[in-house]
Amino acid sequence: MKVNTLILKDFRNYEGVEIQPGSGMNVFIGSNAQGKTNIIEALHLCGVGRSHRTSKDEEMIRWEQPFGRVTVRSSQQDGTHEVTIILARGQKKKKNIKIGERKAERIGELFGHICGVLFSPEDLLIVKGGPAERRRFLDMLLSQLSSVYFYHLQRYNKALSERNAVLREISIKPGLRSTLDMWDEMLADSGAAVAERRIEAIEHLSALAALEHRHLTGEKEELTLRYMTSLRDPSDLRQKFLDQLFSARDDDIRRQTTGYGVHRDDISIRINNRETRIFGSQGQQRSAVLSLKMAQLAYMAESKGENPILLLDDVMSELDMNRRRALGERINQIQTFVTCTDISDLGETERGMLYQVDKGTLNSFPQ
Numbered sequence: 301m302k303v304n305t306l307i308l309k310d311f312r313n314y315e316g317v318e319i320q321p322g323s324g325m326n327v328f329i330g331s332n333a334q335g336k337t338n339i340i341e342a343l344h345l346c347g348v349g350r351s352h353r354t355s356k357d358e359e360m361i362r363w364e365q366p367f368g369r370v371t372v373r374s375s376q377q378d379g380t381h382e383v384t385i386i387l388a389r390g391q392k393k394k395k396n397i398k399i400g401e402r403k404a405e406r407i408g409e410l411f412g413h414i415c416g417v418l419f420s421p422e423d424l425l426i427v428k429g430g431p432a433e434r435r436r437f438l439d440m441l442l443s444q445l446s447s448v449y450f451y452h453l454q455r456y457n458k459a460l461s462e463r464n465a466v467l468r469e470i471s472i473k474p475g476l477r478s479t480l481d482m483w484d485e486m487l488a489d490s491g492a493a494v495a496e497r498r499i500e501a502i503e504h505l506s507a508l509a510a511l512e513h514r515h516l517t518g519e520k521e522e523l524t525l526r527y528m529t530s531l532r533d534p535s536d537l538r539q540k541f542l543d544q545l546f547s548a549r550d551d552d553i554r555r556q557t558t559g560y561g562v563h564r565d566d567i568s569i570r571i572n573n574r575e576t577r578i579f580g581s582q583g584q585q586r587s588a589v590l591s592l593k594m595a596q597l598a599y600m601a602e603s604k605g606e607n608p609i610l611l612l613d614d615v616m617s618e619l620d621m622n623r624r625r626a627l628g629e630r631i632n633q634i635q636t637f638v639t640c641t642d643i644s645d646l647g648e649t650e651r652g653m654l655y656q657v658d659k660g661t662l663n664s665f666p667q
């Protein structure tokens with residue numbers, strides 16, 4: 301896919317800009333705090349409906365302004381797509397999403413129109429951080445590819461918070477115990493759908509990431525991914541879930557929280573059969589994230605039958621020559637948006653379009 305137009309209105313430090321990016325590499329260059337990451341954030345927002353650096357939408361509206369707006373127009377094999385996100389101040393006002401001229405009722409409708417892979421320095425947390433970071437990585441990836449997955453994930457999270465609310469109240473209202481059956485059914489139902497899809501995806505991603513990692517490290521290191529779940533038997537997931545929720549019910553009531561389910565699962569990321577989070581050097585952890593992101597790109601390209609766009613925020617300067625070259629080879633044919641403070645950060649990577657970013661203004665120079 302290709303982004304043809306990006307329009308920002310009162311978004312972060314941009315009063316109003318419109319660009320028509322090139323189909324290859326688009327480089328955003330400028331000093332610190334000029335608005336480079338804001339461009340990446342705007343594109344990511346239109347892809348998945350949320351910022352990668354804040355959960356507070358209001359922060360993205362230009363200071364002193366009541367509204368902020370981002371529009372992205374793209375073309376894919378199936379035609380052209382347009383996504384507009386309107387952000388409004390005030391707690392009650394949720395963001396407004398438009399797909400073409402039509403107002404979207406649910407955030408799930410957004411997925412698939414602007415498909416992208418974001419790679420930023422915070423992604424190191426996928427390897428170094430807790431299980432929630434790794435689940436988020438996988439959930440975002442699968443939600444972009446399947447609205448059914450997103451539906452089950454949301455349904456699961458809703459059932460989980462309702463069940464936990466019941467668990468907290470049950471000691472003063474014992475009559476609530478019978479309502480747990482309903483939430484258990486819903487958890488097992490959607491939890492099984494989520495787990496099945498995650499297991500299948502990790503198996504495939506593991507093969508892709510191993511390939512990328514071998515290329516990156518010159519065949520030296522073997523990267524493997526494994527989905528870690530408390531599920532003992534992968535067959536008949538739904539019934540297993542239900543049985544385990546039922547048998548853990550008294551423990552859950554005592555602890556006032558649901559101790560079992562896909563909200564506790566994790567992904568093991570190993571290099572040469574040792575956990576990268578614990579034993580990996582800083583460089584190995586960085587390389588593992590890069591391999592994971594490249595695997596994500598390949599996975600999305602396979603699933604969609606075309607390449608997603610690639611958003612690289614501040615990552616070039618952190619890669620050594622070999623890794624930069626490996627990345628450069630991979631992103632041939634992929635529309636890429638990359639930020640840097642110095643053009644030398646790019647090494648020999650193809651330049652394409654160059655945008656000078658200066659206090660919320662953009663000046664373009666074709667290379």
Ligand SMILES: Nc1ncnc2c1ncn2[C@@H]1O[C@H](COP(=O)(O)OP(=O)(O)OP(=O)(O)O)[C@@H](O)[C@H]1O
Nearest residue numbers: 312313332333334335336337338359360361362363
């Ligand atoms: N809601 C907002 N309204 C106006 N300006 C904002 C808003 N949010 C952030 N800014 C400004 O945007 C600028 C930061 O933009 P951005 O994060 O894109 O910088 P950057 O060019 O990526 O810098 P760095 O190289 O340090 O990463 C800062 O000057 C900040 O004050």
Ligand SMILES: [Mg+2]
Nearest residue numbers: 336337614639
């Ligand atoms: Mg930045």
